[in-house]
Each structure stands twice: as C-alpha cells, then as structure tokens.
Amino acid sequence: GFAKVDHHRKKRQGFPEVVFGEGKTAEQIISIIKALRAKNNQVLVTRISKEKAEFVQKACPEFTFNDTAQILFWKTEAEGNSHGYIAIICAGTSDLKVAEEAAVTAEVLGSKVRRIYDVGVAGLHRLLNHLEEIQNATVSVVVAGMEGALPSVVGGLVSHPVIAVPTSVGYGANFNGLSALLTMLNSCASGISVVNIDNGFGGGYNAVLIHQL
Amino acid sequence: GFAKVDHHRKKRQGFPEVVFGEGKTAEQIISIIKALRAKNNQVLVTRISKEKAEFVQKACPEFTFNDTAQILFWKTEAEGNSHGYIAIICAGTSDLKVAEEAAVTAEVLGSKVRRIYDVGVAGLHRLLNHLEEIQNATVSVVVAGMEGALPSVVGGLVSHPVIAVPTSVGYGANFNGLSALLTMLNSCASGISVVNIDNGFGGGYNAVLIHQL
Amino acid sequence: GFAKVDHHRKKRQGFPEVVFGEGKTAEQIISIIKALRAKNNQVLVTRISKEKAEFVQKACPEFTFNDTAQILFWKTEAEGNSHGYIAIICAGTSDLKVAEEAAVTAEVLGSKVRRIYDVGVAGLHRLLNHLEEIQNATVSVVVAGMEGALPSVVGGLVSHPVIAVPTSVGYGANFNGLSALLTMLNSCASGISVVNIDNGFGGGYNAVLIHQL
Amino acid sequence: GFAKVDHHRKKRQGFPEVVFGEGKTAEQIISIIKALRAKNNQVLVTRISKEKAEFVQKACPEFTFNDTAQILFWKTEAEGNSHGYIAIICAGTSDLKVAEEAAVTAEVLGSKVRRIYDVGVAGLHRLLNHLEEIQNATVSVVVAGMEGALPSVVGGLVSHPVIAVPTSVGYGANFNGLSALLTMLNSCASGISVVNIDNGFGGGYNAVLIHQL
Amino acid sequence: GFAKVDHHRKKRQGFPEVVFGEGKTAEQIISIIKALRAKNNQVLVTRISKEKAEFVQKACPEFTFNDTAQILFWKTEAEGNSHGYIAIICAGTSDLKVAEEAAVTAEVLGSKVRRIYDVGVAGLHRLLNHLEEIQNATVSVVVAGMEGALPSVVGGLVSHPVIAVPTSVGYGANFNGLSALLTMLNSCASGISVVNIDNGFGGGYNAVLIHQL
Amino acid sequence: GFAKVDHHRKKRQGFPEVVFGEGKTAEQIISIIKALRAKNNQVLVTRISKEKAEFVQKACPEFTFNDTAQILFWKTEAEGNSHGYIAIICAGTSDLKVAEEAAVTAEVLGSKVRRIYDVGVAGLHRLLNHLEEIQNATVSVVVAGMEGALPSVVGGLVSHPVIAVPTSVGYGANFNGLSALLTMLNSCASGISVVNIDNGFGGGYNAVLIHQL
Amino acid sequence: GFAKVDHHRKKRQGFPEVVFGEGKTAEQIISIIKALRAKNNQVLVTRISKEKAEFVQKACPEFTFNDTAQILFWKTEAEGNSHGYIAIICAGTSDLKVAEEAAVTAEVLGSKVRRIYDVGVAGLHRLLNHLEEIQNATVSVVVAGMEGALPSVVGGLVSHPVIAVPTSVGYGANFNGLSALLTMLNSCASGISVVNIDNGFGGGYNAVLIHQL
Amino acid sequence: GFAKVDHHRKKRQGFPEVVFGEGKTAEQIISIIKALRAKNNQVLVTRISKEKAEFVQKACPEFTFNDTAQILFWKTEAEGNSHGYIAIICAGTSDLKVAEEAAVTAEVLGSKVRRIYDVGVAGLHRLLNHLEEIQNATVSVVVAGMEGALPSVVGGLVSHPVIAVPTSVGYGANFNGLSALLTMLNSCASGISVVNIDNGFGGGYNAVLIHQL
Numbered sequence A, B, C, D, E, F, G, H: 001g002f003a004k005v006d007h008h009r010k011k012r013q014g015f016p017e018v019v020f021g022e023g024k025t026a027e028q029i030i031s032i033i034k035a036l037r038a039k040n041n042q043v044l045v046t047r048i049s050k051e052k053a054e055f056v057q058k059a060c061p062e063f064t065f066n067d068t069a070q071i072l073f074w075k076t077e078a079e080g081n082s083h084g085y086i087a088i089i090c091a092g093t094s095d096l097k098v099a100e101e102a103a104v105t106a107e108v109l110g111s112k113v114r115r116i117y118d119v120g121v122a123g124l125h126r127l128l129n130h131l132e133e134i135q136n137a138t139v140s141v142v143v144a145g146m147e148g149a150l151p152s153v154v155g156g157l158v159s160h161p162v163i164a165v166p167t168s169v170g171y172g173a174n175f176n177g178l179s180a181l182l183t184m185l186n187s188c189a190s191g192i193s194v195v196n197i198d199n200g201f202g203g204g205y206n207a208v209l210i211h212q213l
C-alpha cells in the first residue's frame, strides 16, 4: 500500500532501512517495523515522539525508547566493531538532543561511543581537558549550534575524520542553523565533512560506517 | 613575517599543512613550500594557476604540476595504504576539474584511486555498468554539479561512506552550486557527508583519512 | 460582492475556475461553488480542511470529499481522454498528500491515473520494478521532497513529458522545499518542467492538459 | 576518456543526447558530435559561442550555426509532427536570445514554430492583437524577464499547456532572474510549468515532447 | 514613560501620528490615543485585533472598529479632497484584508475611495470591465499576492501613479510575499512604486498624500 | 521585426515609451527612436553608454546625451507643470549617477527639479540646512546607498510624498543594494514608496506623474 | 553531567558565565546557578520566562526577576565603574523588551545606565531633545527594529563608541530583523559595531566592557 | 558642487571625515582632501588604488600611501592615547589586507598597535603562543575569513572588548563573507561586536574610540 519497505537494503548497504518517524502515524510505524523486524536483527525509528513511541510499544513491547534522542529501537545481539570508539562531542547544553540522536544511532548499529558534552570554544580549557580521549577515537562526531566553531577546533587537533553536525540552536542571524552549517562547510581544518542541520542520525550513521571499516 | 607555517601539523594530524594557493603570490608560495619541504616528505599546493606554478617550479624544479587539478606537489616516497582504493565518481564532463582535484590530492597523500567519470543520473546505465567497481571501494568521493543527484543514487547502492562534493557547474537557479549543495545535504541515502562547493581537495582529503584507517 | 467568479473560464480554458479553499470561509466557498455548479459539470475545491468540507457538504450534499488530497469536488459525467493514462509517481510515504492532490485533480478533470508511490532513489530497484508502467504513460507527474532527485532519474528513463512537483518534506537545509525545488529546476534530464512547492494541484492540472491533447 | 556519450538515449528518450557547449573545448565538442552524428539523424549543441562554433565547423562543415540562439546543429531530414505548431512568445526585445534558443531547439527537433515577440504586459494590446494565433497553438513557450508576468496573462487566455521560461534580464531586485522565476512558479493561472532561468533549450524541448504526442 | 507621542507631527506632516497596534497592550493604546485625541481631529490605530479593540472601545466609546481592516479610528469632521477618488484594486479574494486596510486608512484620512476587487490577471476581462473607472482615478492602490502581476497590467493602462502593495497570500516559492514584492519592484510599467508586504496602511497613506495635493 | 514599439502609449499613459538602452545594439536603438520621434515630442533612452550614444548621435544629431545620467534624449518644446518643483535628494557623492538619472528623466518629461546632494544622515546638519527647500517641494525623490536611512529621515520632516530609490553603493553585507532596499521598504515614516535598486529613472518618472497632477 | 560550568571564566574574563535560559529546564537552571552562586558575587540568567523564573525563585529566593527584560539575577554588592554612564537608546515602544535586556544586564554587571526610549528617526526632534545626555555618555547602546536607522543618526552625533542592537520588530520585508541588521552593518557613521538580532544582552555586556575600562 | 565636506565632524566626533576612495575620481579626492587638510591635523583616504594614490600624491606630496592597506593619509603630529595598545589579530595570510586596513587606520588616528597574524583556529598553538600579548591589550580587532571562528576563541580568552571583522576570503558556501559574518554575529563568547565584511577601517576606528576613552 502506502509504503514499499526496502528489504534488500541490509544486503546492499550493511544496515536495514531506518524509519523516519516524523509525519508517519503510529499505525504506519507499527506496520513498517513489524515487516522490518521479521527480516533483520536491528530496527531503528528516529524522530518519534514519546506519545507515538508508547503507543507503538504496546504493539511491539520488545522495542526500547530513548527520550532525549527521540529514538525507538530493537536489537537482538551485539554486532559491530569491538575495538576503538566513536567520540561524540557537543558544544553546549542545548545541543544535547542532537548529540544523543547521534550517540544512540551509533550504539544501536553496534559501535562503542564516548560522550564529551558542553565543551564549546568560548571556554577552550574544557575541550583541552579531554584532548587525549578525543585524539584516541577512530572518528569524531562534533555537534554545535550558534556559530558552530567547535568542529574547526577539533578538526585541527586530531588525525582522524570528523563528521560535523550543525544544530538549529540559536536565534536571530542564526537563521535556524544556517550559521552553524556555513561555518562547518567553510572550515579551514581539512578533515571535516558535514551533514544536514540537526541530523544527529546522519552524524552517527556516517561515523559507524567509518568505525566499522 | 606574513605567515606562521604550522610545522607541528604532521605530528598532530598525520599530514603536513596544505597550502591554499589562491590569493598568494608566487614568492609567498615559494617561501612557504621551502619551509614545508624541509620538514616533511609531501608538499601540496592547491588552487594554483599554471602561470604561478611554472614560476614556482623555476625555484623548486622537483615539484610537479597537474594542470586539470590545479595542484602543485612534491612527494618523496610511497606512503599510505596499499590495499583497497578510493572511487572518485563524477556526473558530467564539466565536473572534471573538481574530480581531479580530489583524485590528485588523494594520490599525493598516498592512496590508490579509481576514476569513474561522466556517469550522471540522466543516463543511469552508465553508472550501473561500473557498479561492482564502485561497491568494492573502501570509500567513494562523488562529485556533481547542476542538481547534484548522483551521491544520493550512489549512496543507495553501496555499504561504505560517501563523501559528496557539490560543484558550481550550472546556471540560473543553480546559484553557483547552492542547488547541488542543498541536494547533497538533504539526501535520503544515509551514509553521505558533504564538503564545500568545488572543494575537491576536501573530498580527497577526507577520503584518505578514511581509507588509511 | 467579495468575489468575481470567472464564468467565462470553461469556454476560454476548457475547465471551470478551481476554488483555492485556503483562507476562504465555508460560507464563501458555498456561495462560490453554487454559482460554479450552475454553469459547469465539474467543480473542484482544493486545500480545504475536513471540518470546512463537512460544513460545506451539509449545504451541498452532492459533493465528495477526499481527505488525503484535501479536495472537495462534484462531477456529473465522465469526460476526458479514454486512452492512455497519467503516471503519478512519488518518492516517499510523506509525499503522499501532495501526490494524491495531483491524482484526484487529474481524475476529477477526466483523466485516468496510475499511482506508483514510495519509489525514491535511495532504493532504485523499487523504481525499476515499475519501469514499463511508467514508460507507457502519456505524461508523468513526479512528486518528491528532501533532495528531490526522483524527477531527474525518471526524466532520464522516459520519452514523454515529466511534470516535477517539489514537496516541503524535510528539515534543516531543506528550507521548506527550496532544496527539492532547486534540484528539479536544475535537472540534467531534458524533458522536465516544474510547478510550485507542494502544488499537487498544478502538477495534476498540467498533466491533464497534456493528456487530453 | 573524459566523456561517456549516451548512445542509448535516442532509443530510450526519442531524441539523442544534446551537447551543453559551455565549458567544453572545441576539440571536446568535435569528438562528441562526431560520435553522435554516426548514430543519429539530428545533433544539437547549445550555449556555444560564435568563435567555438566556427572552429568546430571547420572540422564538421555540414553543421549550421544560429548566432542569436548560440546553437550549432546538424539534421538530415524532416521528422516530427506535421500538424499544429508551438507558439514561442516573449515579453521584451532583451529576451530574444532565450526565445530563439527555444525556437531553434524546437525546429531542429522537428516541430513547427510561430514567433510572437516583444508583447509584454505593460502594453497589453500588443498581446491581444495575436490572441487567436496563440490560442490555436498546441502548446506555448512564454519567455520573460524583469517581473516575468507574461506567462500568467497568457496562461489565463489559452486552453493548452504553457511552458514558462524566466530570463535573467533586469537589474537590482531582479537578482539575475530570481524575480521572474518566482513569479512564474506562483502563477494564479493553472496550466503553467516552469524551467530554469534562461533555459530556452528546456522550454523548446518540453514543448516538442508535448507537441509530438 | 514608555512612549513619546509625536504631537508635533500634524503640523509637520499634515496628519497626526498613526498608532501601530501590534505588540502594544490595550492599556498602552488607550493612553496613547487619549493623548492624540486631545490635540487632533483624527486618530487611527492599525493592526489591532477585535478583542483589543473592544477593550479599548470601553474606555473610548467614540471610536469605531473596522473588523476586516483591523483598524480602530475616530474622526470629527470631513476634511480632505472633495474631487477625484482613489481606486483600490485587488487581485483575489484572499487579498481583501490588506485592500481594506488601504481603503479604510484613505477614508479616515479624508479621501474618497472606489473598490475594484477580485480582478486578477488570470481572468483579464474582469479587470477590463472596470477600465474606465480605474483610468479616471487620481491614483491607484493595487494589492496582489501570489505572483503579484496585477500592478504591472494596471500600470500599463493608466496615466496616474500606481502604489503597489504585495501581500503574503500564497505558499511554497511565494516565501511569504517575497515573490509578489520582487515582481512589483521589477515591473516593466514605469509609474509604479512599492510599499512593504501586507502594508495596506502604507498604500492608503501614500495615495492620500498624492490625492490631496 | 524584433520590436513592437508601443505607439499607443502616449495616448494611454501621457508619455511615450521610454527605451531601456541596456542590451540593445546602437542599430536597434536608432531604429526604435526614429519610429518614436515621428509620433511624439519627447524621446528618452536610459542606461546607454557614452560610446553607444555617440554612435546613435551620428544618425540622430538632434539628440542630447547626459553622461552622468547615461541618458540620451530629444525634446521639442516645454510641456509640463510650471508651478512647484521636485526635490531630488541624495545621501553621498557615490549616489550621484542614480540621482542624476532621476533628475534628467524628470526634466526631459517637463518638470522643474531642485538638486540637494551629499546630505546623508551621518552629518544631519547638512540636511537640516536645506529643510525649507525640501519641505516646499511637491514631491521628493530620495536616493541613498549603504544603509539607505535618508528617506526615513526626510519622510519624517515633510508633508508630501517621498519616492525612495535605493542604490547599489556599498560592499559586503550591502549585497548590491539589498540593504538599502530593505531599509526603505521597512521605513517607520509613513509617506514613502520605493522603486527598484538603482532605478533613478523610475524615481524621476513617478515624481513627474505626481508633480503633474 | 549535562553541563560543564565554566568556573574559570570570572578570572579569565572579569565576569562569571551568564546562563542562557532558553531551552533549559527550571531544574537545570537551579543546578547551574547554585554552582555559580557559590563562587561568584553576581549571577545572571537571560531569556527566562516568568513561569520558569518563579519556579526557580522558590529554590533560590535571593534571586530577583525582571519581567520586561526576562532576566533573573542575584548580586551581592556594588562593583563596577562609579563615574560615567551607558546611554541605552531605543527607537520605538516595541523595542522596549530588548532595550531592557541591555539595561538590566549592564546594571547587574555594575554599570550606571540612562534610558532614552521611543526616539526613532521618524520624529527627529525627540532624539535631539536628549542630545546632550547622549553625547555625555561613555558608550551608547542603540536598539532599533523596522528599518533600524537610529544607530546611524546617533553615530553621527557622538564621539564615543556605539553598540547597535537590531530587533526583530517589523513585518514583511523586515524578515525577522534582517532589515535592521543589514542597515546597522552598512552604516555610514564610523563608530558603530553590531550584535545579533534581539541580543540586548550582548549590547549591554559589550557596553559594560567598554564602560569599565 | 558634488560634495558637502562635513567640516563640523572633528568637533562633533573627535575625528575628521574619512574619505571613502572607491568610486571617486582622483580629482574629486584631491579637491576633498585639500579642503579637509586645511582644517584638520589628520586626513585619511581608504579603499584607494595605487594608481589613484600616486596621481593624488603628485598634487599632495605630503601624503603617504600604504599599499597593503590601500590607505592614503597625512598626519601632522602624534595625538592619541600613549598607554596601552590595540591587538590586531588575523586568522590567515589572505586576511592581511583587511587586517592592515584596521592597523593603519588605528595608527593614523593615534593609537599604538600590535599585529598578531596567521593564527587561525586550525592550529591553536599559534594563537596560544601569543596569549599574554593579546590579553594585555585594551581592545582587540580580530579579522577572519572562511568560517570566521577566531573571534569566538579570542573572545573566550580575554576580558576586554573584541571587534570582529569578517572577510570575504573563501569560496563556495562562503558566499563572499556571509559565512564569517554570521559566525561572528552568533558567537557564544559574550564580549564581541561586529562590523561589515572586509570593513578593516571600521574595525580600526571602533578600536581607537575604545582605546582613547
């Protein structure tokens, strides 16, 4: 009917189709995740509200909901890379939601994660206190709103790839995250690539692809 | 004087500082690359015109110039990853310059590269003819202008990370590459991250970081 | 009074004036459609909510309401082209509302329609499974949000005109459909023309004009 | 080498691949059109300057160059629709170049064309003088710069599809054609679809697809 | 306190300060209009909701509220120009609110007004039916949303000044009235000047200044 | 041929069609102005370079060229309003070109003009020195670039209509005149209407329409 | 946990970290301000609603809430500069909220403030009435919405630094404060620097840094 | 004639009017600076090319030209603040021109300056090497292009005001300095205010106003 679930994806891409919860009804989500659960050993729904998630959980009680990340998931067994980890770094308290979307995505898809939060550039010593832990990661996901300068600073301090995630945190000339997005695309540091504004999922997913090479 | 060369970078980041040639005089470039050459075994200058490069080569005859990529470089010995390769894919003939900037960057930094050019989505069979070669890469750099749809299609066919490079090829509502940039940031395919418009260097550099993990 | 209904339009343009329901009160709509119904054999109101539609239906019980398409219509007899059909294609489940606005508009105006939904470029095989059905259409309406790449791919596979309809589905650098709109305007495929963001009505209407030639 | 000519296109799409001349060298163009000429009976190069065209004509003397349209073409025999015609309408003298790109494209691809030029909305009687000729066309291509209002007026007077082509003619708040583009996308007239700014080729090509149904 | 009422304005500018109701509390409005009423023979409050207006009317019962125009006013005697009139013209039913803001402003400030509504360019005959009435005005205010083409057409038919008022009516690439605004600023017709989006007040006020010369 | 001169315009609009010189060849201009000169007693060509004007003057020696305004014109006899005058006011020395386009347009069309130049808001006393002369005008044209604040200040000091003309003078966040344009559209002063960036012609033309009422 | 309070800031920067209240829960705010209060003699929370502030005050009754400024603060003793003062100037009644955010910030951080409100450029005499008081300040903070012209006028009348604060007051082509922001960045007056739209806090903070030199 | 030199400015604002050289002829500049030199003891012309400056120097040989800063000036005696200094900091070699415009402006207006150049955030140690020198300044001017992150980092390390100057250095999504401008306006560090893109003059001038308090 309304959806053609891409069952071929796990074979083609390593991970099953991830469900974008926004704009789907709870009923639609239930019907899609039942189909996915039958053929995969992980199922991930992003951007799903607490209310919708709880409704879905009644029909699918084996699913877990993470409230900060707004992610509903199910996972049978540990797969993925057992050595190394992904550093998830964020600039301010308000970027937490997006950072957690990245972190939970990465964990459900089988990667180990270390969280280094509220270490924005206006107080550099906070970042430098965690330098070694960051430098030892296989890949970093750096989440920042407002002016979004943190990925440039991290990118200049590490030798691994940095995935930058701009957030819509800010006001006025922030233009809902445009400011942070442009900052990250124009970074002087060389090893940075960027995903969409507030796309914590994309940040986590790309990091997993790199971590699991 | 005018520049503080970042000699510490090779140790901190794995590769020496890359010189951005645009807006620098030939004399400035000579003075910087002599300083870099003394302490590193690769030196890379991007966005340098043929005229400027030839002037520099008189003072530094050991440097090689790649005209399409507008890159001047020097390299002593093969370093880098000997297994696997980076796929550099581009949509149209006009994207060649940016694709070559990515390819030459990657090669100078020590990675093996396979070029798959002029395979844009308006004639899908051209891409599908090279599917296996693409799927076997460790990482892909996908370069496209106009509507920039190629990374979405590639991203849906592979299980490795895709670095998308929008180009400024196009006219009118293309707005100098904005169209392709937005396309890539909004891709439905999950494993895609994006660098700045026409930033072939960034595409190649990120791919090398991933390839050499 | 407040409105000058364009009774001349059916003669001049083949179809009577279509009522844009947004921003009109139910009373205004009733007064306009009664005037139109007296002189035409089809009446179409777009962008009308369920509540307003039900109120109108009390005064005009011969009208039918389509909830997904948000269209209220009345139609006496089958007119229109009896051979061939319009393919209405959409990329994702969230584009359904706009796709249905196109489909219902086309059907009420007398064209036959085939729906091919949820076949976005991130899983190409889904589209290729319906290739023949698409290639045999007289004209296609292709609806897509996010990066809006689907019309480029369809446009490269068919020999008939493609009407592209960008939707506002997405977030962040999607800028409420701007991303998909620019993609479609910059398409490398040649036979594509574009209507406004979320303008399913325009997509359906243009397709009917072409289909009924 | 640098280009993968899409020889399959004529079969798949009815017309061979059209060469976008901008940014290609004369040598590249010669090599591409020789390959195309061998397997097709029409070859079209758009956006090619007089200098480049004359250089190409030395190697390919059977090609004709149209200076206003900046189109180079070769065509063996009359193909295409023998009844009906395409109306190419433009608003001001400065829109001529784009209107001719549409007209010559349509003629080379086998359609009959009628030109109605310099009939912008600031002097309505000029348009109304040609009303019957416009209403009798199978499809209209309406080209306009500045505020781009002409397609709305034409669209309200005819019962066939209108392809609107915004041009970059204007200054200041015209923003290189953005003004005309937005006007056309927001038209109150229902049967209008839009191509990229200055895309006369796209206007002509879409009209041919419709005319030859 | 919070406001410095500009009592000098009537002498300097011919009309007293007009109160912008949006964002002011009913109490603030009462205190301002009492001060204004003491020294002038007209008082005008724009952009005031029905609720706020009714609250103000309790304290100032001599004030009249116009619901469509969202204007609250008080006026002792007829002043102003007794010959000629202002034509207030609008394109669609949805532009009524802004057109009425212009009309009521002009009437309160002492000008005679003729309303010609719902005569947009998609059905030209409706406008042409009122041509003489429009041509005989001293000045026209032309209000339009969507693509905003009406002022260009009117501007080409009259020999008096046209004040164009873009409205935010529309969706998608309308960008809240930007489309109509750009159209009007780029008009080919020469005697057109433009005020802010939805600024019916400005349209009416400028027309009065011209009418009362 | 290429142009349909609007001979009807003088009757319909009071003034003959004005020729927009940009993008027209000298030959095209000669052919158009010969046709206009035959039926009118004023002919005006705007945006014409010195070179083109001198070429045209060889064929039409009765025409006068104003270099600062880039206007070429011919005029038989004094027509127009003999009482009152238009004040043309500009903010800085760099706005002169646009101010002169307005002034010369107004003079050729028969109005008396007073020029008050280089009186921008950063040195208010310069403006206040000319206050009486400005207040006594029938209408003001206020030309300003950079932040474009001058019309707001003038608008608060006079009781007649103000036509504001933004210029593209400035750099950086000026965005080629966008800054001044937005300033003028958002003015707190009530009697201001706006024309396109750098449209001195439009400013002058609108002022004449008002002056000659 | 979720926040790394920057206790080092008072030593490094002269003032403790200011808490951005938007998007933080009352509980989070309580935990942060308790930590800050223990080590500083001023604590400032901006952008906090009345509801949240009252909740926080239950746990921290020594805190004061300023409703217009939406600021919650605590302060032990008078510190700061005892000679001179900061002039806080605003254009209209609707800019009050932002002006008060600046004023209260400055007062809590220890500076003396003079408020000169509702003195926008449309009625210049109101500003000129306070000229001496403004000229005698050490630094001015000038707050304005709509076209934002006030800082240019003030900047041309004083010999001290001016901090300009654009507000989002306005509609239509104001684009939520973009208009005022661009005006201020492009000011012809030389001694003006700008902070983000609606950033009264930043205006006040910068003024204090200057005042306390 | 064409210019009204603001001789009153030195008294009103502390410094004489500064001449903006762009778009003025050498003759105009000579006439203005002769007038200024007669009544002041400093004269400053910015944005003047070498060619124009040399021409002016023939008539005014007492003037000095600084080629990097594109500033022509004359100065009789040392005035200004003798204690403290302004730190002028820039991120990359390409920002030099703008940094020098700030530095030379400040020096001519009588302030002492320290230059700290090429210390961008991608190599933090370069900045930290100069930390004490920066922290001891009275005020900093921080110049940066690309992503413009340097002011945020400096702003978090000092207790004095920071004037941020975005430059147009960069390409693609830099949009001619928009990226750096937005970054600086959205900075998390509190004591930062911003001037226009490439406005080194404004940066220097504001710093002098603060330094000379």
Ligand SMILES: Nc1ncnc2c1ncn2[C@@H]1O[C@H](COP(=O)(O)O)[C@@H](O)[C@H]1O
Pocket: A188, A189, A190, B017, B018, B019, B020, B021, B046, B047, B199, B201, B202, H092, H093, H094, H122
């Ligand atoms: N083509 C390029 N695009 C973007 N960044 C580059 C490019 N080439 C070099 N870079 C970066 O620019 C920095 C050098 O800037 P600069 O000091 O101006 O030479 C290097 O560290 C690189 O990270």
Ligand SMILES: Nc1ncnc2c1ncn2[C@@H]1O[C@H](COP(=O)(O)O)[C@@H](O)[C@H]1O
Pocket: C017, C018, C019, C020, C021, C046, C047, C199, C201, C202, D188, D189, D190, E092, E093, E094, E122
């Ligand atoms: N959903 C829609 N989107 C765009 N235009 C529409 C839509 N529905 C109706 N229209 C057009 O809007 C016109 C009617 O506008 P109105 O007079 O406001 O009802 C009709 O002539 C249609 O061409």
Ligand SMILES: Nc1ncnc2c1ncn2[C@@H]1O[C@H](COP(=O)(O)O)[C@@H](O)[C@H]1O
Pocket: D092, D093, D094, D122, E188, E189, E190, F017, F018, F019, F020, F021, F046, F047, F199, F201, F202
């Ligand atoms: N400088 C100008 N700016 C804007 N419109 C102009 C200008 N000069 C002439 N026009 C208008 O352009 C129309 C002529 O356009 P065209 O047919 O291209 O010569 C005239 O009717 C004028 O209304």
Ligand SMILES: Nc1ncnc2c1ncn2[C@@H]1O[C@H](COP(=O)(O)O)[C@@H](O)[C@H]1O
Pocket: A092, A093, A094, A122, G017, G018, G019, G020, G021, G046, G047, G199, G201, G202, H188, H189, H190
């Ligand atoms: N109203 C405000 N606008 C802009 N920045 C602010 C505001 N209030 C506080 N800040 C800054 O935001 C930082 C705190 O951010 P957070 O860690 O999210 O609480 C502080 O260090 C301040 O510099």
Ligand SMILES: [Mg+2]
Pocket: A091, A092, A093, A118, G003, G004
């Ligand atoms: Mg924090």
Ligand SMILES: [Mg+2]
Pocket: B091, B092, B093, B118, D003, D004
């Ligand atoms: Mg190709």
Ligand SMILES: [Mg+2]
Pocket: A003, A004, C091, C092, C093, C118
């Ligand atoms: Mg789907």
Ligand SMILES: [Mg+2]
Pocket: D091, D092, D093, D118, F003, F004
């Ligand atoms: Mg014409």
Ligand SMILES: [Mg+2]
Pocket: C003, C004, E091, E092, E093, E118
């Ligand atoms: Mg209507």
Ligand SMILES: [Mg+2]
Pocket: F091, F092, F093, F118, H003, H004
């Ligand atoms: Mg001046």
Ligand SMILES: [Mg+2]
Pocket: E003, E004, G091, G092, G093, G118
């Ligand atoms: Mg007020």
Ligand SMILES: [Mg+2]
Pocket: B003, B004, H091, H092, H093, H118
């Ligand atoms: Mg450097």
